Amino acid sequence: MPLSNPTDTSYGPGGQFRPTSGYGTRTDPFQSSRVEYHPGQDYAAPAGTLISAAATGTVVYSGYNAGGYGNTVVIKSTGGDGSTFYTLYAHQNGNSMPALDSWVGRGEVIGEVGNTGRSTGAHLHFEVLNANATISHASG
Ligand SMILES: [Zn+2]
Known part of the structure; x- marks a missing residue:
């Protein structure tokens, strides 16, 4: 799986976010008889809650992903x-999504919580990927 650090918990999105599904296998939220791999960390939050960047970097994706992510922002960063x-x-x-190729700082607002794509309720799906990752995995 394209995860650089599946156990990373350093991201603190803010007090309105409540961690729900984490990395790993879980029951498919759309089909309870099925088990799926969940490639990120979900945080439930009210729709419209501001989302802050976990790391400083360049916006390499800002738009609608039809594969399941819905409206999505991806930031490219350099680790220590x-x-x-x-x-x-x-x-x-x-709303509030940054322009492609713009530079954002850690903690800067890069969007708002919604319920687009393969999602069963307003939440943020947060994921960390390494340089070889392809952003195509459908997620809940
Ligand atoms: Zn998710």
């Missing part, structure tokens, strides 16, 4: 060891 990694923020309502 010089390696490239990406943070992904999915299911947004489409």
Whole structure:
């Protein structure tokens, strides 16, 4: 799986966000008889809650992803060891999303919580990916 650090919990999106589904296998929220791999961390929050960037970097994706993520922002960053990694923020309502190629700082607003894509309620899907990742995995 394209995860650089599946157990990363350093992202603190704010007090209105409540961690729900984490990384790993879980029951498919759309089909209870099925088990799926969940490639990120979900945070329930009211629709419209501002989402802040987990890391400083360049916006490499800002738009609607038909594969399941809905309105999504992806930021490309450089880690302390010089390696490239990406943070992904999915299911947004489409407001306050930064322009492609813009530079954002850690903590800067990069969108608002929504319920777009493969999502069963307003929440943020947060994901950390390494440099070789392809952003195509449908998620809840
Ligand atoms: Zn998710």
